[in-house]
Structure formats: C-alpha cells, structure tokens
Amino acid sequence: MSLDEKLGQLFMVAAYSNKGPEHEREIQQLVKEEHIGGLIFFQGSPKEQARLTNLYQLNSSTPLMIAMDAEWGLAMRLPETFKFPWPITLGALQDTVLAYEYGKAIGEHCKTLGVHINFAPVVDINTNPKNPIIGARSFGEDPEHVTRIAAAVMRGMQSVHVLAVAKHFPGHGDTDSDSHKTLPSVSHPMDRLEKVELYPYKNISKSGLGGVMVAHLNVPAIDPSGKPSSLSPATLKLLREQIGFDGLTFTDALNMQGVARDYKPGMVDLEAIKAGNDVLVFSQDVKLAKAKIKEALKAGLIDTAHINASVKRILAAKYWMGLSTKTHIEGSTLATKLLREKDQILNHNIFAEAQTLLINKNKTLPVKKLADLKIACVTAGNEVSPYFAEMLKKYTQVEYFDYTNKNEEEIIAALADYDYVVLGLYTSNANPWKSYKISSEIRRFTRRIALQNKLIITLFANPYSLLDFPEARDAEALLMAYQNDPDAESVAAQIIFGALGAKGRLPVSAGEPFEVGFGLNTQAIGRLGYHYPGAVGLDVNTLNRIDGIVKEAMNQGATPGAQVLIARKGQVIYHKNFGYIDSKKKTPVRSEHLYDLASITKIAVSVPLLMSLVEEGKINLDKTLGYYLPEAKGTNKEDLVLREILAHQSGLKPWIPFYLETLDQGKYKEGYYGKERSFDYPNVVSEGLYSQRYMRDTILKRILDSDLLPTKEYRYSDLGYYLFMQIIERMEGQPLDELIHEKLYEPLGANTMVYHPLQIFPIDLIVPTEDDKTFRRSLIRGYVHDQGAALLGGVAGHAGLFSTANDLAKLMQMYMQKGEYAGVRYFDSVTVNEFIRCQYCQTKNRRGIGFDKPQLEGPGPTCGCVSDRSFGHSGFTGTLAWADPDEQIVYIFLSNRVNPDAENRKLLSLSTRTKIQEVIYEAIQNDDPATALIGLAP
Template sequence: MRQITIIFIALFSFALSVAQTTKNPLLTSDYAAQKKWVDSLYASMTLEEKVGQLYMVQVMSNQDQATKNKVIKTIKEHKIGGIIYSNGGPVRQAKLNNELQALSNIPLLIGMDAEWGLSMRLDSTYAFPWNMTLGAIKDNKLIEQTGRQIGEHCKRLGVHFNFAPVVDINTNPKNPIIGNRSFGEDRDNVTEKASYFMKGMQDAGVLANAKHFPGHGDTDQDSHLTLPTISFNEKRIDSIELFPYKKLIHEGLSSVMVAHLNVPSLEPRDGYPSSLSKHIVTDILKERLGFKGLIFTDALTMKGAANFSETGDIDLAAFQAGNDVMLMSEDVGIGVAKIIEAYKNGKISESRLEHSVKKVLQAKYKVGLNRYKPVKLYNLSKDLLRLKDDILYEELLENAITVVKNKNNLLPLQRLETKTFAYVKLGDDSGSAFLDELRKYAKVHEIQSDNLYTFMSSLKAYNTVIVGFHRSNDNPWKSYKFSNKELVWLHEIAQNHTVILDAFVKPYALSSLKSLVNFESIVVSYQNSEIAQRKSAQLIFGAIPSKGNLPVSIGNHFKVGEGIHNNELKRLGYTIPERVGVNSEKLKKIDSVAQVAVDKMMTPGIQLLVARKGKVIYNKNFGKHTYNGKEKVAFDDIYDVASLTKILATLPLLMELEEQGIVSLNSKLSDILPEYRNSNKSHITLKSMLSHYARLRPWEPFYYHTLDTITKRPSKKYYRNKRSNNFNIEVTKNLFLRTDYQDSIPEIIKNSELLESQRYRYSDFPYYILKKFIEQHYDRRLDELAQSHFYEPLGANYTLYNPYYKISSKKIVPTEMDDYYRYQKIHGYVHDMGAAMQDGVGGHAGVFSNANDVAKIMQMYLQKGYYGGKRYLKPETIDKFNTCYYCDDNNRRGIGFDKPQLGDDGPTCGCISMTSFGHSGFTGTYTWADPEEEIVYVFLANRTFPHAGKNLLLRENIRTEIQRLIYEAIEN
C-alpha cells in the first residue's frame, strides 16, 4: 500500500509540474494584439455564433450539389467554426474553400486528415511514407522535414490544422485501424518521431494534432465500427499510451483528438466512450497533463460514439466532458440546440463556453485568419507536387528500408559472376519497378507459373532467388498478409535455393512465416511505392547502405529496434539531380539538343546517361532504331560502341598486365611480340603507341583486298555463304571469311610503312597488335577475357561481343545498310570491317553495350579502379594511364584514353577539367568521365544508319554541346 502511495505521489507531482510549466500553445508572440482581436470578436458574437464556433463539419470537394447546399445552409444558419475536408481534388477544394469562406462572417478554421500528406484525402497530391515507415528511420531531422513539407502543402491549400501526428503506440499487431499509421511499438521512438514531425509542421505554420487520446494502439477493434476496449490499468496507460502526450504537450502541441474508446481503468461507467468522459478529457488531459490547446473529439459519426445516445446528446456530452470542438456531428442543428438549451438552463456556464470559443478564436488568429486571404489558384497543382518532395521521399526510403536477416553477409550482393538470379513476384500488386531496377545491376529473370512443379523446375537453373512480396500501396489499411498458397511456395523456394525475401508491406507480414531458417536474407521495405521498390533494389546490390531499424517486433522472429546496417559497395545508384548538386531544370535542356539530332536525321536514335558522384541523374532515350522503323529506343537496347571498345575491353586488360609486371609503358613491341624484332616497329613502346605518337598508319582497309576486282563484292576466293572449317569467320549473316585470313591481318600491320614524321596521328593499329599479345598471353580470346575479368563481375550484362547469337535482334540497334563490303543490313554484327574480319572480336572495335553498362565501366575508372566491393585496378594504375605524356609535343592523348583539347578544337566542350578522360566511336558513340566534378557522360547512337556519310553529330557538335549543358547544370 505504501508503495502504491509513493507511486501516486510521484505521478501527481510530475503531472502538477507539467501543468504548471505548460504554456498555451495557441498564443502568439503578439499576444496583446491577439487578445484584443479575440476579446473584441467574442464580445460581438451572439450565443448562436459562439456555440457554432464549437463545430467542425465534414466537406468533400467531390460532393454533389445537394450535399454542397446543405453545407452552405449549415454555415449560414449555424455560423460553424470550421470545416474538415475529406475526399476530392486540390483545385476543386481550393475553389470550394474560397466560396465557403466568403459565406462565413468569421473565417472558418480548416482542418484535414493528412497524416502522410494531402494524398490521404485528395487525388493529384503528394503521398509521403506512412508513419510505420518513418518509424524505421534513425535520423529524426528527416521526420522533422517531413512534417514541415506536409505542413507547407496544407498551408498552400488553405488548411490550418492537420490531424497528425498519430501518436498511438502500436503494440498490438492485430490493430485493424492504426498499424501503418503508427510510428511503431516503442514509446520512446514514437514520441521522438511525433515530436520532430510536430515541430516541422508547426514551424510551417500549420497546427498539429496528436491522436487518438488516450491511446488507440493496443486494441484489435476499429472505433469506426464499434467501441474498442483498452483493458490495461492506469499505471500501464500512464507509462505507455500517455507518454507521447506528456512530451508533446510540453513542447507546444497545438491540439489533441480524443478517441472513442472504452477504458475501464480511466472511466468506471461501462461502455462509456473516452471522448465523453470528463475524467479522461478534463481531469487527465487538461488538469493532470496540463494541456491548454484545442481539444477535438474524434468524428462523432463513428460507431464508437454514435451508438452511445440519441442525436445531439453526444454533442452536449462531449462538450461537458471538456472537448472544445465537436468534429463531424451527426446533426449540427440538433447539437447546437442542445448545447444552447443546456447553457440557458445553467448546465453550461458562460466561463465554460468562453473558454472553448476563445481557444478556437486564438487558433484562428494564430494561423492568420485575422487577415484572411483566399487560396491562390495559380500554380496550385505544381506547388503541391514539388521536386523537393521527391527528394525527401527518396531520402526517407533510403533511411527506412531495413535488413533484418543477412546470413553469411549475403547482402549487399558481391561476386556477381558466380550468381544466377531469378525474381519471383508474390502478392497482388506490381513489382515491375523492383524488377527493372534489379536488372540494372545483374541479369535477372522473372519466373512465373501457376503450377508448383513447373515453377520449381524452372528455378533449378538459378542459384539465387529474389522474392518480392508486393501488396497494394494505395492506403495503409490494405491487406498485408501472405496467402496460404504463397506461404507453401515460399517454403519450397527457401528449402532449395539461396533466397532474398523483400517484403514491400508492413513488417507484421513476416509473422505468418513459421520458420525463417532457410531464408538467407530478409529485407523489409515497408511500402510498395515505385521509389521503395527502386531503392530496395539499389540496397540489395550495394548502391546505397542499409540504415533502417524495425519500428515493431515481428512475432518471435525479430525484436523492435533490430536492423543490420551495411555499407554501400560503390555501385552506381539512381537519384534526382538535385541530390548531387545538379539543377534538373537546366539538365532538361539536353532533351531539346538530343531531339534536334534525331529530328534533323543526324542519327535515328540516342541513348543518353549522366551520372554524378556515383548516382545516375539523367537516363533517357530518343528516337528509334531506324528512321522508318517502329522500334523506339529502350534502355536495354544495345549499340555497337565502335572505338569505345578500346577503353572498355583492351585497355583494362592491358592495365591488369601492367600491374602484374608483365608489361610496362616502356615495353617495346619487340619485347611483347617476338615477330616484331626485325620489323620497323620493334622500337615502338606501349606508351608512344597508345598515345597515338608512334608513326603508325591510321588504318588499313583490310576488307578491300578481299573484294572481287571487277564486281567489288566479296570474292569467292575469300568468302562462302556457309560455314566450314576453312571458312569459319562470320563477318555478317551468311557470309564467312577464310579462316586463315586472320593471320594475314597482323602481317599486313607488321609490314606496313611508318609515317614520315612523328606527330599525333590517331591509329587503330595498336589495338590489333595488343589483341594478339593479350590473347597469346592468356591463350584465350579477347571477348572471353573481357567478359570474365570485367563485364561479368561488374554486372555489365548488356556488354558483349557478337550479340547476334545471344540477344534478340529486337534489342540490338542496327548500324548500317552496307553497300560496299557485306551488302546487307549490319545488325548484331560489328560495323567495323577489320573487327568483322577478326570474327567480330577486335581490340579496337566489336563491343556492343547500353549506356548503363558503359557508365559502370567508366565509374569504375572514376573510382580509381574500385566498383561494387571489388578492386579491379589500382589507383596508381588509373593515374598512370590517365596521363598526357606528350602534351609538350601538342599531343593531348593519354595512354589509351582520349583527353581534353590543348587548344581551341578537340573532343570535349572545352569546359571540362584536364584530368578528365574518355573516347568516341565512329558509329556516333561517346563517353567521358571527369574526376574533378565526378561526372560520367555516355552518348550512344547509330548515326551510321542507313549510311555513314557525313558525320553530322560531329559537325554540329551535338555530343559536346550536351556535355556543355551538363556542366552548366552543376550548381555545387
């Protein structure tokens, strides 16, 4: 008994101290002016007008005219104090709001349920993540910013009160109405999140509302449908459910919404709603907790309250309990009449009425209704869907997504060359964004079947299965559970494969899994929005780190607060330009330049990509595969990258050999290829050769020597239309070169004359020579080496030689209608004739790729040889090859890499750092990387189709003009 007394005294002392120190949150800094306005207005009001101020009625901007007329009548007859807007659209609501405000002598106080943004009620508006998602975030400044930006949206639409944040502590996983709307089950985390959210929103000038008092988190009933019971004792409620209110009240909370709950320990009358309990509203909230802000009832039309009494009686009971505003009364007219009658009968004192009405007026002054202005319609829709909201949404998801299991550190995924990936979609909502993003990192096949046996048979070809569980993201109340069939299938998959399970629902979904033993990795992504799907895929592959912590426990599997934090692997991520200091509006200028190139027939189509600081910020396609075709350029289409092959295949392999000491930049041709010892090229070094400063001829039309001297078509001496051992080099479809002719090409190069003077002269010969050396050293083909050493581990799955036998022709962009050598459309076969005569595998040409893959390789260079958790090359090696050794001789070239011009003309916009590097290709391709600005730029085109002709892309400086626009868009 003594212990109970001590506890009671302590609680009473705390409550007393709170009550004494809490200020009225509705008062403003210009208190005197506010008091004068409130007192003057109150003194001029009739009794009916005063009572009318206690009412906030529901209005929908999509309602019919008859319903609208009822609202107008209510405003005119009962002088109501406010409106709570519900369903509709923003422009319609703004127009209606201006109309209704004009009808009211005293400006209306406007409220909305916009817990995760206006989208909770309105179409065409922004939806931020739900509170459960926010509860997983460690950085509370992001929560504050969320509250601020939601507040900005509300204010722009003329909304003064947002009935948020929900501060219910969701300790009951079966709660049907709170769930995702709660920050979680930990009272401290919920309180912190609510506090920061409140601060952000109120700093934006919109008043916050904590709900649902005294706590709706631990119940499995919905107060919209019945009167839920909270069966805990007062000590438990005080220490858990009331905990957030204590802190928020102390920090300036503007209002509280009282729920319709049956709380026997706080209200002894059986089945008596908390919203009508004087002990709960007045004794506890106002007196013990010292709350001086506005007190709203929850909607009086909800079954938890509406079943309580006859129409109007509940309004009076709610007011007598201590509530200030009756929200969504069943009948305002009857309710007002009953309160007026009680006032006249002395059951409600003048001071009691004045107390609540003046609080309403104080709130109106605080939100600026003393100088009311209509909502401006100009740019309204644009102002409610801002770029800064997209940026914040991305940041929130990046910080929320939670890894809860990660056996053997499977995530983030590494050693991609050892893995074969299948994706399995469960749930009833789309997972297309997730799959698309996964495919940016690896070759991922979606497996679908209605038959379990067939399904499991199809999965045998894969050693890693990514399962996405996708349920509707429309609202937080949608079903989140696995079906029985899905549980069976998931069990079978996990028993037989390495599985990454990614749940795009609230964490409770995982509770239905009996065992998690067979799952290697489990990710909770919380929501199934497109951004959540894309960011989760990026996390799986290590483009972003994992930062989230569970806001709730998941059955017996995981406890609240758990989360495995992994670092990123420095793979390319995908984000909004502003997040890396680039202006997206300025960057859009690229669109018009690229479109001009297509419209003026400089090239049929273009793939464009820009990355900065390791993030892809621009990736668009223009035009079609051919001018007269129907195939529009897609992200997974591949182009013949021509001379980009030099830096994408041959050069990195040579860098490896240089690191291993097999060669050096000073190695001579006679050192690496014995047959050159007695040639005129024996003294040529790798350094001079790869700097295009070795007097080598630019090129040799090898194919020309194999044409019939009369017809100028492929000679029967050298070609056949069918493959055989003697004619085994496929230069294009159904045209095979003599197998032994490959030996002739190196001989022609070896015996060729040198240029008379030593000067910069671009030449393909070095890469023919290096191809032979590299292949002899490894005793493997160049294409196989590039694949195993770089493309496969990098996840460059769209990068390869000779794609015609591996990829559908629909995904390969054609390069030319050849009317001088092969006399057919060159489609899937290398455009360069010399590379074609080497079975499509040249050191100087032959690689096909898409912009995303080229960017991966360039990003690896930019990161000094590191990418995706693996070091491919040493930083000093990158620096050694990215050096201009002959600049003093007016030769800008690095070792293999092209470099910026030394004078006025050259390969770049002239606005780029001298440490930058890149290359261009005959087919219209171009890529460049800049270490100083951390920029990677990729331009892929097929300007040679249908005929090479004049290089209009080069003549019109299209590629370098786009480069200039990129740099003009950089702001910091």
C-alpha cells in the same frame, strides 16, 4: 462577436470537393448563416478543393481553419498528390532527421492547398497486431521511439505553421475493434496507461504540440462511467490538468458509431462541449447543436467562460496559422507544387534508412561476387510490380518470373539451376488497413523454393505479415521493405547488391526472433546506386532540357534513337531512352537494348587489359613495339614506343580500309570469303559471310608494311590496337573476348558488355547499325559495324564491343573510383591516374594512355566545361562515355547515328553529345539540400 458567432467557431464541418452543387450550397449556408469556424475536407480533387476553399473563405466573416486527415500526406484523401510512406515505415528509422523533413514536407503540401490543420501524427502505441484501424498508421509499439518520431514529425509540420494534431487520445493502439463502427474498450490499469498510451502526450505536449484529437474509446481506468473519451470530462481533465496540454482539443468525427450509436446529432455536440473539447469535428447538425448549447448555457450546465476560452484558443490558433491575411490558392500551379522532386528524394531516403534486414545467414547480403552466379527473381502477391526485378537487373543478369498459382510447377522446375532466388512478396499499398497477410498458396510456394534454392525474401508488406509466415525464416536473407512502392523496390534492390547498407529496425514485434527494435546492419560496398537528380545537387528542370536536345537530333535525322545516362556521386540520376532502334520507327529503345560501342572498345577492352599487364610487370609502356612483337622487327614500326602509340602520336596512319582490298568492282575477290563457316573460313563477318583463316595475319602484315606519317604529331589511329590485340593475346594465352569478360565484366556485373552479342542475346535486344550497301550488302545487326573488326570475326582491340548504357557506366565509375568497384580493386590507383593523365600536353596532344581527354583549345570531344582530370572516349557509331572525377559525373550517350547510312554526320554537326554535356554542368547546384545525401552509399 455575438454568442451565435462564438458558438459557430466551435464547429468543424465535413466538406467534399466531389459532391457537386447541392453540397456546395449547404456548406455556403453554414459558412454564412452559422458562422462555422472550420471545415475538414475529405475526398475530391486538389484543384476543386482549392476552388471551394477560396469560395468558402471569401464568404466567411471570420477566416475558416481548414483541416484534413493527411497522416501520410494529402494522398490519404486526394489523388494527384504525393503519397509519403506510412507511419510504420517511419517507425523503422533510427534518428529523427527524416521524420522532421517528412512532417515539414507534408505541412508544405497542406499549406499549398490552403489547409491549416493536419490531424496527424498518430501517436497511438500499436501493441495489438489485430488492431483493425490503427496498425501501419502508428509509428510502432515502443512508447519512447514512437514519441521521438512523432515529436519530430510534429515539429516539421508546425515549422511551416500547419497545426499538428496528435491522435487518438488517450490511446487507440491496443484495441481489436474500430471506433468508426463501435465503441472500443481499452481496459488497462492506470499505471500501464501512464507508461504506454499516455506517454507520447506527456512528452510532446512539452514541445509545443498544437492540437490533440480525443478518440471515441471506453477507458474505465480514466472514466469508469463507460462514457466515450470524447464526451468524458474526466478524460479532458486528465489531458489539461495532469498532462498539461494547453493547445486546441478536437473531437474525433462525431458521425462515427463510437458515439453516434448512443448519442443523436445535437446532443453529441453538447456532450462534447460539456466534456471540455474546443472543436467539434464532423458535426452532423450545426443548427440543432447550437440550439442545444444555448439551452445548456441558459440552464447553467455550461459556463460562458468555458465557451469564451475555447473561442479564444481557436482565434489565437487562426492568427498563428496566418489567417489574419487572406490568401488565394492558385489551382493552376498545384500539380507542380504537390508533386515535387524533393518529395521523391525524401521518400527514397526514408525507405533507404528504414528497410530492415532480419535474416542474413553467412552474410548473404550484400551479394558481392557476381561471377558464375545464376540469379532469378520471382514476384508474388497483390499489386505486383515488375519494377523490383528491373532494378535487380541493373546489377547483374537476373531472370524474372511472375508467380500465379497456375504456373507454380513451371516456375519451380525452371528455378532448379539457379544459385539464388530473390522472392519479392507484395501486399496492397492502397491504404494501411488493407490485409497484410501472405496467402497460404504463397507460403507453400515459398517453402518449396527454400527446399531447392538459396532464398532471399523481400517483403513489400507490413511487418505483422511475419506473424503468420513461418516459412520466411527458411530464407538465407530476409529484408523487410515495409511497402509496395517504387522507391521501396529500388532501395531493396540496392541493399541486396550493396549500393546501400541496411540500417532500419523493426518498429513492432513480428514473432520470434523478430522483436521490436530488431535489425541487422550491412555496409554499402560501392556499387552504383539509383536516385533522383536533386539528391546529388543537380537541378532536375535543367536536366530535362536534355530531352529536347535528343528529340531535336532525332527530328533532324541525326539518329533514330538513343540511351542517355548520367550518374553523379555514385548515383544514376538520369537514365532515359529516346526514339526507336532504327529508322523504321517501329520498336522503341529500351534500357536493355545493346548498342555497338565502336571505338569505346579501346578504353573498355584494350586499355584495361594493358593496365593489368603493366601492373604485372609484363609490359613497359616506354619500350618499343619491336620488343614485344617479333613481327615488327625489321619494319618501320619496330622502334615505335607503346606510350606514343596509345597517345596517337607515333606516326601511324589514321586508317587503312582493309576491306576494300578484298573487293573488285564491288564484288568479293575469290578466296577471301565463304558463305558458310568452315575451317578455312572461320571468322563471321556478317550473316552468311565468313572471312578466311589467315585474314588476321594479312591485316597485321598490311599494318607493319604501311608507311608512317612524315612527322610524329597527334593523329588519331586505330592501327595500333590491332597490334595490341596480338600482344595481349600472346601474353595471356587467351582470346581477347574471353579474357576481358573473365577479368572485368563478369565480376563488375556488366553482363551486356560483350563481343558477338547474337551468341548471348536475342536479336530484338540488339540495335541495328548501318544498312551496308557496299561491303556486307545487308543490315548490320548484332555484328560489329567496323569493317576491320568484322574481317577479324567481330573481335578486335579497337572495335567490336556492345553494351547498354547502364553497364558501360559501371566501367566508367570503376575508373573514376581509381580502379575499385563494389569492394573489388581491379587496378592500382597509381596505374589509373597514369593512364588517364594527359601524356603530351606540352606538344598540344590532349590524349592520355588510350583515353581521350578534354580539348586543349578549340572544338573537341567535350563541351569545354569539364575538368582537366576528366577522361573518356567516343565512338564512330554515335557513342560517348565520359567521366569527371572533379564533379564525380559519369555521362553515357549511346546511339546508332549510322542507321541507315554511315555518311550521316548530323550528330556531329548538331553537337548533340556536347550540348547534353553542357546542360549537365549547368544543372550543378552549389548548395545541396540538407538531407539530400541521407541514404546514399559513402
């Protein structure tokens, strides 16, 4: 190399991918004529940066090393890239596994974009809350903990050969001014610097740190001359000789006012080289700077050996970065490579391990008992999102309010009757140096709520926000969530309701009693969590094929819409809504829409209530119907065994169309119905139609008088569940709908699992079923579709239940967890095992006790790929609920394929539900990512 080429290697010039052709020509000229060694990219777009990197590398005689500030990922500079948590959030972690993965993931993104150097990690020890430029960019204020986290991040980045550059040497953490604007001073004595500011560099340098960035600071204890650290020979000597760092040294940007105010372009570069820096970052005049350096060499002010040593380090680093082999960055694939599911999993897991519980009076969190509990969520602050409230609603009924200073009085009044108010407070997530302070209006509002309600505060904000927020200490529970991020919102809701435990510790002091390292632990209690497919060993790309299956069903007219939910290992990882609530295609399906579950009612109502009676010794499944139902005595049903009825091989007819007996040539027979609800006609059949008081007795007698099938073999029948309803209600002395809600759904938090949904929910949240032309002569919406259940007033043992997919999944998860959910045991595991066991496999009957099971051969309710231990049920309206303990999978499919016509059987002929199940099992991966399950409930 010529001297000019060697000098060129010392320069790293600022490049942008959003400044147009003139800037592009300027960089091209510097690459070709000045032989610059590298570029630091700033704002623009990933695709354009890739194009320019390819172009500049092509025209450089010696490959360029490309650098970026990507402290929390490329998103620090570029849109359309993944934004990882800020360093202060990582500082709340208690081990370094996720910090390593964080560094590695950021390194992989850098490498994908052709970036070889990341000016990170920030190892400044942020001991000054008023620091205007570091703050949340630091891992915290404890030197040992910051060093542990930073070292892990460094190792992760360098594991993929992206050079990590620790900054800002000798330490920018205790400053109250910004070196972009002025020259900050750090006036601590040397012994303090050794213990705090210099501590990370001493330790990380021994672990293979590749680079150090030297800051523009005035540190009199190191250099009393007042010279900026970046231009100070004493500072560089300390780094090289006392600390023992032998990697590349970089100046902080030479256009910053910390040096540019007193040193002109060219001269500042010369001073930086004389001080001992290897790379001059953001040089403003390369040609002039090179001339100044050459003059200094001639004058003997710089030794040629000094230049050669720097160039040798630069070239060795380039070789380590892989620059000996030229590569082309493919811009067309950047979007998928820079927005990966594995990054989302890591993001979620970091928040799950970092979020810190600071107050937990009387063990408020996790909220365990949901019965009779009224909960509201209020959000306030900057860049507020409703997502936190949506996540809370997945666990129980939660009323949502969005605070503004204009609706404060209205909200305060509305909250008066609530047991708990969850207050989500937000600050900007745009960048770490945005204001983290809570406004005086929100502070006042918080104080007022605390006077009348039990308050749970979640701060999606920098922990320093607590310094000027004494009102937070009035909360029953205070959760530090660190950032305004969807994964942070999801995790916070899961911690509040016990799907996750709180584990983090404060990385900084936030006022009494919240000292650095403070944090309270809670334990997960076994509620469903919410995560990403890859976190539980399911391939997201395979699962995405489900979208096409459902859309094809809708295109073929099999159903107007659907809800599909998949959970694995206790985590809901796929929950999507498709299409519209009806064939008019005006209202899209949402997660809160309730579907008529049809025959899933059997395993959601009758079966659990029978389980309870069995456990209480009130029912023996091997006794006869006549033993428990006096009306059956003397009939051909007297000797039917309960177990056989539940397994559908007792000889009962499949179905009796009771409603046809109430019609005469399509008209209602006199005496069966009234148009208004009254003593004689109390049972609501549909809007404006009520059945007679003794309809239940009539149906019961009709069943008991009916013929049996000639042989006892498997034939599916609803009839037994009419009889079970009679037995259950007599034994318990309570109506079926009240009984199941009180015993099971309310404590489960399954508030949408209801009979008579119109009594609780607005009609626009209920999906319509059939436009019934023959019986009820109206569109059935909010009333049970099944005609027999309708005659009984909408409550029956075999049909009548409505639900969302999310709440039905809780029930199936409880069964799969052998009768336990959220720390509450509903049934003994022995009971659950017995009910879900195939009862008569030897006679080719696949059924359990009430539960359906996989087909023994040929077609059936499943894809044939599920385990023998799996169980569930389907429903006439186009529903399916299935659980597989072997693979820990819960699968829910809700549709209204009967809209507008119940004769539509395309959902069956297309095998939509079973095709989806096939895809779920195809998506199972043998090897889970090493860190995928971190943050999940045990």
